Amino acid sequence: MFYRESGDFKTNYADDQQSFPIKLDRYAVWVLLAFAFFVVPFFINDYWEKSVLVPFLVWSMAALGLNILTGYCGQVSLGTGGFMAVGAYSCYKLMIAFPGLNIFFVVILAGIITAIVGIAFGLPSLRIKGFYLAVATLASQFFLIWMFNKIPWFYNYSSSGMITAPERTMFGIAISGPSAPSWATYLFCLTLVTIFAFIARNLTRGRIGRAWKSIHDMDIAAEIIGIPPLQAKLSAFAVSSFYIGMSGAMLFGVYLGSAEPGEAFGIDKSFLVLFMVIIGGLGSILGSFLGAAFLILVPVLMKNIMVGAFGWPADLAAHLELLFIGALIMFFLVVEPHGLAQLWRMTKEKLRLWPFPH
Amino acid sequence: MDQDNRIGDTLLEVKNISLSFGGVKALTDISFDIKEGEIRAIIGPNGAGKSSMLNVINGFYHPQEGEVWFRGKKRESMKPYQVARQGVARTFQNIALFKGMSTLDNLMTGCITHMKTNIFLQAIWKGPAEREELEFRERVEHIIDFLGIQAIRKTPVGRLPYGMQKRVELGRALAAQPKLLLLDEPMAGMNLEEKEDMSRFILDVNDEFGTTITLIEHDIGVVMDLSDRIVVLDYGCKLADGTPDVVRNDQAVIDAYLGVSHDD
Structure with missing residues (x-):
């Protein structure tokens, strides 16, 4: 009953190609999901919802999206904040225009709108690569934020220039707005993230995922074996933007409740998501979650320890936290440049032969 | 002959x-x-x-x-x-494999021109997408057998020695049934x-x-x-x-x- 893959034999290809080939992994995932869906909602309080679980889920969704584009397809993007803003503003406009619409569909539609915008901004990727593409996507970041600031139609001509989420429901339960119960927003985000994590896994292990990965590894060879680069790159931009748009809609509608583009979706958010993907592991679904957990949960934990346990002043703690997170990022990148997911993969590989070294 | x-x-x-x-x-x-x-x-x-x-x-x-x-x-x-x-399929003078992907994935990518299921079926996976995947897996396994590369099926090709990489590249071209x-x-x-x-x-x-x-x-x-x-x-x-x-x-x-x- 050790945790390892040796001895877990497969007798057909379907078993060999499932998402979690190791039996204990499979059980662990089901137990974790059961716990998250059926136990946590009964005990969740406002603090856990607002500071820990919902931000973790929202940013996991964004990291999943960017990982599809950067990790799987190899197209570096610094426009994540801008695309999240597109999701948030689509969500807002849809909430206002269709007050009776179930918020689940609002979020999905916001994702679809962002996907279309993503395709448009993905077009330069056919000509430019690497750092140059990153700079081109940076342009989209600044342009989109500028647009949401300058065109009053997007924020419905409100005097503050901010957008505020009205109360919208699902099955008669408020999900957005100030009176939404903690367990409802949590379950809403958890359901979306769970569904779309499985979809991301399915996409990346099949035909389309292999097309993305081959473009990442060697785009010329990919074209010569019959993969149209245009289609592969733009589909990655579309799917990635879809995820990022949904996360933007969740961030604004469910988590923040109100937003102002420069602050909520600034360039620092683009970097935050990129760091999540790099630290978690490029080209790994698990890595997206690990990276989001690292960059969202470790600061919360540190704040609790420094302010709560040691009684240090909050501003000192905030600065120390930045220093410490920066040091940790460097430490992880030196020790394992391929991210936390690779660390986990290595552990599994070691366990395969354990207790023997070779 | x-x-x-x-x-x-x-x-x-x-x-x-x-x-x-x-x-x-x-x-x-x-x-x-x-x-x-x-x-x-x-x-x-x-x-x-x-x-x-x-x-x-x-x-x-x-x-x-x-x-x-x-x-x-x-x-x-x-x-x-x-x-x-x-x-028309080809191999290259200086190997052009997808180095981050396993041998199996490289060969499966070779079949890509024959695979048809759309992105929505792929997202659902169960059903047509999985059936297609298994059908091509079987075809690819036939090539793996033919080239005698069963043992490196799941190894990332970047880790393989030169001669093996050449063999995998031939396999990828064959997978396209050119x-x-x-x-x-x-x-x-x-x-x-x-x-x-x-x-x-x-x-x-x-x-x-x-x-x-x-x-x-x-x-x-x-x-x-x-x-x-x-x-x-x-x-x-x-x-x-x-x-x-x-x-x-x-x-x-x-x-x-x-x-x-x-x-x-």
């Missing part, structure tokens, strides 16, 4: 191909044909235009003059992926044993799957043994064309490429 039954009609024909890059003439007025089921070799000294010729055939270069006829139809100017979809297989120096940098293995694979592919093969190779011994007909290029011009015996005794070829054995 039974020559007459194995070789069929013309599969691909290039007519009067001329290709230049700026002032450099890479190919001048080249014409030859490739018949169905044969092993056709292109040889010549370095810089003779052999790889350029392959790049023209698979649509990577577009010649200024001349025509390519494939399966009896004149081919319009095409992108490489469109040529691949018509059934009508025409282009091999650019399949034996470059190999030791004798690896060359023997590779030669065996090439003959077996030709024999078992009936695939037409065009290869570039510098090992003259191998070329003369394997191929049915040989084209010799030099400085972008066609020097000779014919069976190994004809080419071996051609004075122009001896002068330009083969040289004279001092034992004679």
